Amino acid sequence: MKRIVQCFLLLGLILVFVYGFLPWITVHIPALRHMHQVLEWHEIDPSRFYYSDVPQTLEGELYLRGAMHGPGSAHGTQQREDER
Amino acid sequence: MGNDIVVDRSKSQLSDLWTKEDYWAIWLGFVIIAVCLLTYLNSGIRQDIEAKIAAANQVQQQEAAAPFKTIAWYKAADEKKALKASGSPFGKFISHWTKKPGKWNTNPLDAFVKTEEQAKAEVAKAMPKYEDAKAKAEAALTAAKAAEDAARAANFQDPALNDAAKAAIAQWREAADAAAKAKAKTKAKPFNIFPTLIGFGIFLALFFSVGTFFMGKSVPAFIRGFFLVFLVTVLAYVLGNQSFSKQYGIGAEAWGVVLGMLIANTVGTPQWAKQGCEVEYFIKTGLVLLGAEVLFNKIVAIGIPGIFVAWVVTPIVLISTFIFGQRVLKIPSPTLNIVISADMSVCGTSAAIATAAACRAKKEELTLSIGLSLVFTSIMMIVLPAFIKAVGIPEILGGAWIGGTIDSTGAVAAAGAFLGPKAMYVAATIKMIQNVLIGVTAFGVAVYWTTKMEVRDGERVGFDEIWNRFPKFVLGFLAASILISSISASLGKDLGYSLIDQGVVRGGTKAFRGWAFALSFAAIGLSTNFRELAHYFKGGKPLILYVCGQSFNLALTLLMAYIMFYLVFPEITAQI
Numbered sequence: 001m002k003r004i005v006q007c008f009l010l011l012g013l014i015l016v017f018v019y020g021f022l023p024w025i026t027v028h029i030p031a032l033r034h035m036h037q038v039l040e041w042h043e044i045d046p047s048r049f050y051y052s053d054v055p056q057t058l059e060g061e062l063y064l065r066g067a068m069h070g071p072g073s074a075h076g077t078q079q080r081e082d083e084r
Numbered sequence: 085m086g087n088d089i090v091v092d093r094s095k096s097q098l099s100d101l102w103t104k105e106d107y108w109a110i111w112l113g114f115v116i117i118a119v120c121l122l123t124y125l126n127s128g129i130r131q132d133i134e135a136k137i138a139a140a141n142q143v144q145q146q147e148a149a150a151p152f153k154t155i156a157w158y159k160a161a162d163e164k165k166a167l168k169a170s171g172s173p174f175g176k177f178i179s180h181w182t183k184k185p186g187k188w189n190t191n192p193l194d195a196f197v198k199t200e201e202q203a204k205a206e207v208a209k210a211m212p213k214y215e216d217a218k219a220k221a222e223a224a225l226t227a228a229k230a231a232e233d234a235a236r237a238a239n240f241q242d243p244a245l246n247d248a249a250k251a252a253i254a255q256w257r258e259a260a261d262a263a264a265k266a267k268a269k270t271k272a273k274p275f276n277i278f279p280t281l282i283g284f285g286i287f288l289a290l291f292f293s294v295g296t297f298f299m300g301k302s303v304p305a306f307i308r309g310f311f312l313v314f315l316v317t318v319l320a321y322v323l324g325n326q327s328f329s330k331q332y333g334i335g336a337e338a339w340g341v342v343l344g345m346l347i348a349n350t351v352g353t354p355q356w357a358k359q360g361c362e363v364e365y366f367i368k369t370g371l372v373l374l375g376a377e378v379l380f381n382k383i384v385a386i387g388i389p390g391i392f393v394a395w396v397v398t399p400i401v402l403i404s405t406f407i408f409g410q411r412v413l414k415i416p417s418p419t420l421n422i423v424i425s426a427d428m429s430v431c432g433t434s435a436a437i438a439t440a441a442a443c444r445a446k447k448e449e450l451t452l453s454i455g456l457s458l459v460f461t462s463i464m465m466i467v468l469p470a471f472i473k474a475v476g477i478p479e480i481l482g483g484a485w486i487g488g489t490i491d492s493t494g495a496v497a498a499a500g501a502f503l504g505p506k507a508m509y510v511a512a513t514i515k516m517i518q519n520v521l522i523g524v525t526a527f528g529v530a531v532y533w534t535t536k537m538e539v540r541d542g543e544r545v546g547f548d549e550i551w552n553r554f555p556k557f558v559l560g561f562l563a564a565s566i567l568i569s570s571i572s573a574s575l576g577k578d579l580g581y582s583l584i585d586q587g588v589v590r591g592g593t594k595a596f597r598g599w600a601f602a603l604s605f606a607a608i609g610l611s612t613n614f615r616e617l618a619h620y621f622k623g624g625k626p627l628i629l630y631v632c633g634q635s636f637n638l639a640l641t642l643l644m645a646y647i648m649f650y651l652v653f654p655e656i657t658a659q660i
Binding site for chain 1: 148153
């Protein structure tokens with residue numbers, strides 16, 4: 001019985017920290033509130049650890065591919081010159 | 085990573101192929117990879133995708149004559165981006181049956197069920213923002229068209245008109261991006277994942293049971309224990325998907341360890357459940373599947389500067405930190421030292437898992453390493469962008485610095501987003517290139533451990549002995565990476581993107597890998613004694629190692645990023 005109480009007590013403490021304290025500081029500290037809004041808007045999940053779990057890596061890859069290889073880029077201009 | 089990891093010194097035999105865990109991790113991983121490959125590469129959707137890519141490429145070729153990216157060029161790029169094999173019936177089937185508990189704010193039940201009314205309310209709430217963003221995007225498109233027409237009328241010979249068109253198109257892209265994000269929020273649909281969760285739990289139990297049976301273990305005992313592990317995993321997903329928990333990087337994996345340890349160290353993990361806590365089996369299978377996501381063609385995504393920041397700095401920091409831990413700090417456990425070094429220098433949790441399995445670290449060492457990474461990632465994710473802004477470091481340099489130093493990819497994207505879109509793109513891409521390094525790291529660590537660390541003084545080991553000791557699943561991990569990378573490269577970048585990146589990986593192996601890792605973390609927690617974990621932290625040496633290694637990483641990455649992006653290749657920076 002004591003162990004079960006211990007288990008729930010510890011779980012309660014952890015839950016209060018994560019779901020009570022963290023939201024509280026997020027709402028009350030402007031920088032953290034801003035961070036929350038940015039993450040919500042971009043739908044970024046900071047807890048994901050590998051690139052395939054994070055859609056922003058794909059956005060970045062496609063953006064950079066376009067910026068570095070499409071028309072107007074140094075690579076694109078060179079390609080156009082070669083074609084001429 | 086059981087409690088007593090020892091070097092397997094038995095001779096390799098043919099029967100190892102069906103009796104050893106390493107091989108079963110390979111077989112199970114490759115069954116999933118093969119099914120995904122065969123289905124996506126042979127599906128009817130392929131012809132359709134190929135035709136659409138050809139049409140879009142034709143448009144882009146025609147538009148290549150312009151000195152800037154025209155509206156038609158961007159629209160063709162958007163069409164290619166939308167071509168995803170995961171949208172095929174098979175992709176939808178996989179996504180439906182492997183669904184995890186979703187995001188929630190105040191009611192944990194929202195992670196499992198969304199009613200028709202809730203979905204409608206979400207759509208109604210998101211609609212005004214979307215309508216507004218859509219109107220702005222349409223207005224921006226009209227302005228961009230007018231500017232482009234003017235530049236075209238001058239045969240693209242007027243630099244002022246070209247610049248005006250380029251600026252107007254950039255504004256339209258920004259507005260279109262905002263509209264697309266707002267639109268995504270209007271697509272809320274009702275769901276109930278309870279039936280699929282139960283079905284998937286049963287599937288996973290049977291799937292892993294095949295190997296359990298051939299390894300000579302009790303299948304009923306495994307299945308009984310597996311369901312507790314699965315239940316803890318599901319709870320971990322629920323807790324980790326709460327929006328504030330996620331914001332600070334406390335995801336399902338961390339919750340799995342916390343919940344598991346809570347049970348194990350208070351009420352105690354029931355005896356009947358212990359046979360389901362097959363930590364190594366789940367991790368190795370997950371790693372073989374992760375191999376399919378290690379695509380080598382990704383490393384050229386940001387050109388040579390990115391390769392220098394991610395692939396030159398990282399090994400230097402990894403090796404230096406390991407040597408520092410061995411010679412200066414004299415960390416008693418070399419496996420703990422290398423796991424922390426890899427976790428901190430390469431890419432956080434995924435590198436820690438791969439390295440720990442490659443050098444056969446104890447599960448407490450992996451837990452400690454990931455715990456350290458989690459704490460520092462949460463801090464750095466907030467502090468680093470604030471510092472960059474405060475001292476006025478340019479966006480691209482800041483993004484490269486963030487990408488090369490913060491451990492987890494999600495936190496990198498978050499920190500980059502605080503600086504701006506370009507910083508986010510650069511940061512996330514650098515991190516992605518670094519992610520690919522885990523294959524090389526795991527292989528290098530496995531070779532170093534079998535040939536150097538596990539060799540007694542004066543002992544010479546031949547090829548046979550190295551082969552006997554080598555963790556075979558690492559070969560499966562590398563084989564998966566080489567196979568999928570080669571197929572992706574042979575398909576070309578557009579078809580490779582649609583069928584491999586957005587099919588085999590994101591529409592197949594990723595979901596199973598995610599579950600395998602989440603299960604392994606719950607199993608780690610359920611079999612971890614808190615006192616043993618505390619023992620590894622004695623003297624605070626792991627913390628000192630992490631702090632010193634990360635400080636070196638921060639200094640070297642910033643220096644390398646500055647040299648590469650601003651001194652050696654400024655033209656690449658200008659294009660971004």
